[in-house]
Amino acid sequence: MTIRKKSSTQKVGVLPEKVKHQFEFLQEELNIYFRNKSLLYQAFTHSSYVNEHRRKLFTDNERLEFLGDAVLELSVSKYLFERYPHMSEGELTKLRASIVCEPSLVIFANELNFGKYVLLGKGEELTGGRERPALLADVFESFIGALYLDQALDSVVEFLERIVFPKVEVGAFSHVMDFKSQLQEMVQQSNNGVLHYEIVDEKGPAHNRTFVSRVLLNDQELGIGRGKSKKEAEQQAAQNAMISLNQSRAKEE
Template sequence: MSPAKRPRADVPQRPVGDLASILQQRSGAVVDEPLLSRALTHRSFAYENGGIPHNERQEFLGDAVLGLVVTDHLYDAHPDLPEGQLAKFRAAVVNSRALAKVARELELGGFLMLGRGETTTGGRDKDSILADTMEAVIGTVYLCGGLPAATKLVHDLMGDLIQQSALLGAGLDWKTSLQEITSTLALGVPSYQVEEDGPDHDKTFTARVMIAEEQLGSGVGRSKKAAEQQAAEAAWRELKARSDAAATGA
């Protein structure tokens, strides 16, 4: 019996030139195709093809460029926010899930070069691979067109997400975010009142958050922590709306 045929390393489903054209339209930079091909080369493919160059150096560069572009925007857009809050907003944008979402919108999976193992385990749609490759692509655009081109690309691809980062970033930890906004607005420290109901094996918790003697949010959850987080979210959104209205004179 002849040995089973081994699956070969995967090949791109679409030509790299198509992606180069898309990136040129979105960034204004003329993208070098060999450099872009390397950005699309996963280490698994490189290993199975004699150790050719892969995309991890460009990924490293792109991660730094992306962080700079997003940080620069948030620094200018939120002049009164402390470092901790800005870091949360940035984390809402610069993360694997967000980058993978953008990569899927670009249909980046169709351009990847993967090894056998990643091919057979669905590597073209793995968040980690897509996110890393997206950073490598940003790094490539930076190498080809400098910071202006990379900035234009990031804002084109992630502009809506950056604009929404205030809400998304706060959601990383609503209780901490609430404490930060109450500190900024000089409202004191939030306090929580929690009630529980039901038998030990099936309890329901109801939390209310008080700020400056005013109840600004409530929440219900299967744990005290979940109820408090929900109450903190409601209070944070209320204070954010009041703050925004005051800033615009509404």
């Protein structure tokens, strides 16, 4: 006697063609194409939408958000660990926290227009849910989770290399990154001499000025930085100096 197993395939809600077309456009904009599009749809499905379509068996993005949070933290941790070898554990933790916090995730989501694609219930829509910071941050994490499941960690890292990591490079999180102290520590460890910073140029009108700073070690220029304030320019100069010193040491090894 042959026993037939019941199919484990679960019926899922079918999105309107107009909505599917919007997600096709999103994939083109991101240059990321999901193999399993249901993961993409789920990443943008809010619980309010599920509650209004109970009979269609949609799944909200809360589980993907849980996964995406962990994947994002791991990816950012690895990037910072490799990018800033002279940062202490405490400094790395503080910087990571500023990158993966809700305000930062909202910025990333808004730049990608993620709010436009969220599937919301009518009540949530009417109360401005599409612009709600917590919702946008959750959607960004859900997208990360969906991308990880669909295409593995390398694709997540490639995405972050385009969207998140460049902001770290240009000092968007400089308020928690003290490159001057790190550079000073590097120099002291090597007994290389005395650091000196100087502003070499100021550009633009008073209300929108850009400062150019350089850092010198025993009168030898190590790096140049630019910023909207003298402090920011000096931090950028210190960061570039650290990059230069690390590259020189790598060549010597």
